[in-house]
Amino acid sequence: MRYQGQVIEWNDDKGYGFIQPLNPGQGENRIFLHIKSFSQRGPRPLAGALLEYEVIQDSKGRLNAQRVSYVRRQSAQTTKPSATGQSKAWRGWLITLYGAFIMALQLTHQLPVWAIAIPVLLSGLTYLIYDMDKKAAQQGKQRIPEKNLHLLALMGGWPGALLAQQKLRHKSAKTEFQQVFWATVMMNWVLLIILSMPLFR
Structure with missing residues (x-):
């Protein structure tokens, strides 16, 4: 096959x-x-x-x-060796921007102090769960449902998920998963902006 x-x-x-x-x-x-x-x-x-x-x-x-x-012919002239490094740098900047945005909201009193801890704790938890799921896949054990991984990302753990995908090389090549994952990232940004508005505080 x-x-x-x-x-x-x-x-x-x-x-x-x-x-x-x-x-x-x-x-x-x-x-x-x-x-x-x-x-x-x-x-x-x-x-x-x-x-x-x-x-x-x-x-x-x-x-x-x-x-x-x-399956798809590659071209040495169009594919640059540094493309992977640029992708990693772009993802790192996105996480940095997210952290700076949350800090700015807290310093301007648009978010409570405890709100800063949520994405940090959820990101750490999400990274650990990604690691557990990869080990389960390698050992042929019961997997963690993808909907649980997406829920953690939506709640604010997407930076940890992004790091896990990059460092552990887990769920990073599955197109369907990546499409849903980036949708949860955008939804998390929108939710954070809504919660920072005066009407919702």
Whole structure:
């Protein structure tokens, strides 16, 4: 059976990296990718490349991609190595802006002091729950429902979720999940602005 996934790490000097599966049936386990596993010679893979592949297990039970091919051809001229770094920087600035906005609301007495602690505590809790869910996926145990993760993000824990997606590489490649996640982020911003209005204080 052939699957689809996205390259999330690639060491071009050593000729190997890892694929994040996009098929729900494969869970969240990363797939090892070697340059010799490609069916045909072509451009060297870069982070973000979409691949199609088969999966085998080696003698140690690790998942390896075989008979790999590109789903969407990449272009070395249009894909910059620094794109991933720019994405991470953009997300970091978004979290910083969110924190500065909450502090500004508190300093201008538009939000109570305790309101600052809520996103901090929820972000820490959300990060831990993401970590628990990833470990459950790797061990084949019962998963945490995605609606619970989205609820935590909506309530103010989205900065922790964003960090978990980046650091743990969990839920970061699933398009449907990401669409709902960013919707909860926008809704949280709107809710925070509404609560800061005089009419609601």
